Amino acid sequence: MQAITVPDHDFPLHDLSATRRLEQRALAAVPPGTLVARAGLSTARLALALAPHARHCWVLAGPGHNGADALEAAFHLARSGRCVTASVFARDGQTIVPAAAQSLQRARDAGANILLNDPAAPHGCALALDGLLGIGSARPIEGAMAQAVHGFNAIEGTRLAVDVPSGLDAGTGATAGAAVAQATDTLTMLNLKAGLFTGVGRAHCGRIWLAPLDVQDDEPPQAWLAGRALHMAMRTPRGHAQHKGSYGDAFIVAGALGMHGAALLAARAALSAGAGRVYLSLLEGSMPLDPTRPELMQRDALWNAGAERLGTATVLCGCGGGKAAAATLPPLLEQAARLVIDADGLNALAADGSLATALRERDGRGQATVLTPHPLEAARLLDCTAAQVQADRLSAAQRLADDLKAVVVLKGSGSVVAAPGALPYVNATGNAALASPGTGDVLAGWITGQWSTHAGGGTSLQALVAATVQLHGAAADAHAQHGPLLALDLIGAMQRLA
Numbered sequence: 001m002q003a004i005t006v007p008d009h010d011f012p013l014h015d016l017s018a019t020r021r022l023e024q025r026a027l028a029a030v031p032p033g034t035l036v037a038r039a040g041l042s043t044a045r046l047a048l049a050l051a052p053h054a055r056h057c058w059v060l061a062g063p064g065h066n067g068a069d070a071l072e073a074a075f076h077l078a079r080s081g082r083c084v085t086a087s088v089f090a091r092d093g094q095t096i097v098p099a100a101a102q103s104l105q106r107a108r109d110a111g112a113n114i115l116l117n118d119p120a121a122p123h124g125c126a127l128a129l130d131g132l133l134g135i136g137s138a139r140p141i142e143g144a145m146a147q148a149v150h151g152f153n154a155i156e157g158t159r160l161a162v163d164v165p166s167g168l169d170a171g172t173g174a175t176a177g178a179a180v181a182q183a184t185d186t187l188t189m190l191n192l193k194a195g196l197f198t199g200v201g202r203a204h205c206g207r208i209w210l211a212p213l214d215v216q217d218d219e220p221p222q223a224w225l226a227g228r229a230l231h232m233a234m235r236t237p238r239g240h241a242q243h244k245g246s247y248g249d250a251f252i253v254a255g256a257l258g259m260h261g262a263a264l265l266a267a268r269a270a271l272s273a274g275a276g277r278v279y280l281s282l283l284e285g286s287m288p289l290d291p292t293r294p295e296l297m298q299r300d301a302l303w304n305a306g307a308e309r310l311g312t313a314t315v316l317c318g319c320g321g322g323k324a325a326a327a328t329l330p331p332l333l334e335q336a337a338r339l340v341i342d343a344d345g346l347n348a349l350a351a352d353g354s355l356a357t358a359l360r361e362r363d364g365r366g367q368a369t370v371l372t373p374h375p376l377e378a379a380r381l382l383d384c385t386a387a388q389v390q391a392d393r394l395s396a397a398q399r400l401a402d403d404l405k406a407v408v409v410l411k412g413s414g415s416v417v418a419a420p421g422a423l424p425y426v427n428a429t430g431n432a433a434l435a436s437p438g439t440g441d442v443l444a445g446w447i448t449g450q451w452s453t454h455a456g457g458g459t460s461l462q463a464l465v466a467a468t469v470q471l472h473g474a475a476a477d478a479h480a481q482h483g484p485l486l487a488l489d490l491i492g493a494m495q496r497l498a
């Protein structure tokens with residue numbers, strides 16, 4: 001059993017079809033009941049480690065194998081002297097699976113109190129196990145089972161989800177319905193399911209643990225949980241004889257009236273990421289020199305700098321750019337060798353099909369592009385709703401990457417970094433301290449600066465972007481106990497970790 005935080009190396013993530021194939025092969029390889037026995041024992045061990053002093057335990061069990069795992073854990077908890085109430089839920093006339101019936105009998109024989117369709121939480125319980133639904137969750141949870149979920153969520157203490165928090169789609173990280181378990185810990189079996197790490201997955205799972213159940217995970221992955229090695233690979237030492245020209249020019253094309261702060265955040269982030277020279281070109285109005293960052297240079301209309309300069313620079317367009325961003329895109333799409341498009345640059349792309357066509361054509365000329373949409377910006381690009389994007393973040397990001405021939409960061413909890421024809425990364429760092437204005441500008445600026453320093457290197461662009469997303473989140477994780485992280489402070493926090 002291992003806690004999954006940020007893995008050292010990229011860790012395979014699976015969708016539910018691959019999980020089912022793995023489960024079926026594993027079941028066929030061992031005597032009946034073996035996997036449920038292992039899952040139940042692992043669950044009980046983790047529960048006792050997390051809540052060693054809990055006397056009263058509440059085990060919620062559904063009619064399927066998720067319930068069987070939980071009832072097997074109930075047996076071990078009762079046998080270890082805990083006072084266990086196991087509430088089993090099944091529709092009228094529905095029989096629970098044989099494995100669950102066997103474990104139920106063992107739990108009852110060990111002294112557990114068994115209740116049927118009773119959602120009331122026992123008094124004084126400091127440990128609750130959610131084994132209502134796992135990967136077989138098929139529709140919104142209703143009725144007594146929904147009440148039990150709400151009762152589970154109200155337990156003050158350890159709330160351990162078995163395999164998957166009930167009501168969460170472990171393939172996508174979306175939920176159906178209002179009743180969704182809110183765990184403090186989730187012990188997932190056999191493999192890591194992608195939906196535990198993106199969308200609302202992390203919010204519902206709490207800490208994530210993996211119990212491989214002695215089964216070799218040999219299914220090809222559908223995505224990677226980004227490992228720490230990605231960021232480490234970006235930490236290339238500066239050569240003794242290198243000069244600022246070795247780290248490239250970054251052009252920041254951003255900042256409409258009233259939004260100059262966004263432009264400044266992006267420019268400062270590009271500078272802190274290591275770009276050799278950072279030039280800021282405001283889209284509207286003017287701004288005095290930044291006295292605390294005199295290294296920044298301002299230039300007019302850099303989008304008209306011509307093919308020679310744009311062809312060697314790394315350019316960011318967007319970041320508080322307002323409607324003025326649209327007019328800068330035709331020359332940038334045609335001439336910029338390396339182009340990051342954020343915020344209003346993305347909205348301009350969504351509004352004008354000819355810009356999207358120009359974006360697609362860049363790939364054929366060997367010009368690379370990074371797009372950094374949040375879910376609503378992604379929805380505009382995909383011509384759907386933000387809810388539809390959030391319903392399956394991995395495939396939304398992949399569709400955008402494949403269609404627009406760009407590396408795409410779909411931002412939010414568990415950011416997805418997709419590239420055409422490659423498996424997406426899911427980022428394992430970050431938290432709601434990042435839900436503060438301007439942190440996206442910092443991300444876009446840092447990607448631009450980082451890319452500028454690696455412009456000639458062999459690192460894959462997708463890996464470089466995923467490494468920056470990881471660093472951005474890690475800075476927030478280091479700050480997690482201190483409330484929102486202000487965007488300017490985020491730059492300093494990233495610099496300390498870089």
Ligand SMILES: NC(=O)C1=CN([C@@H]2O[C@H](COP(=O)(O)OP(=O)(O)OC[C@H]3O[C@@H](n4cnc5c(N)ncnc54)[C@H](OP(=O)(O)O)[C@@H]3O)[C@@H](O)[C@H]2O)[C@@H](O)CC1
Pocket residue numbers: 023027035036039062063064065066067069091097132133134135136137138139140141142145162163164189190
């Ligand atoms: N097989 C093994 O040995 C291993 C299995 N493992 C474990 O098994 C889990 C998968 O088990 P599973 O396939 O039985 O599905 P599971 O999540 O229990 O749910 C299906 C049941 O729920 C019902 N149901 C569905 N939706 C519902 C709703 N909204 N509201 C109410 N009921 C609903 C549905 O019946 P229905 O009502 O749809 O007819 C069906 O009865 C997996 O997550 C892991 O924990 C692993 O430990 C490895 C070893």
Ligand SMILES: Nc1ncnc2c1ncn2[C@@H]1O[C@H](COP(=O)(O)OP(=O)(O)O)[C@@H](O)[C@H]1O
Pocket residue numbers: 343374410411412413414415429430431432433434435436437438439440441442443472473
């Ligand atoms: N709950 C969260 N968990 C992880 N990352 C988050 C969370 N909320 C926001 N973020 C990150 O913060 C950044 C916000 O970007 P964005 O929405 O563009 O904000 P802004 O436009 O104000 O800069 C993104 O990188 C996003 O992934």
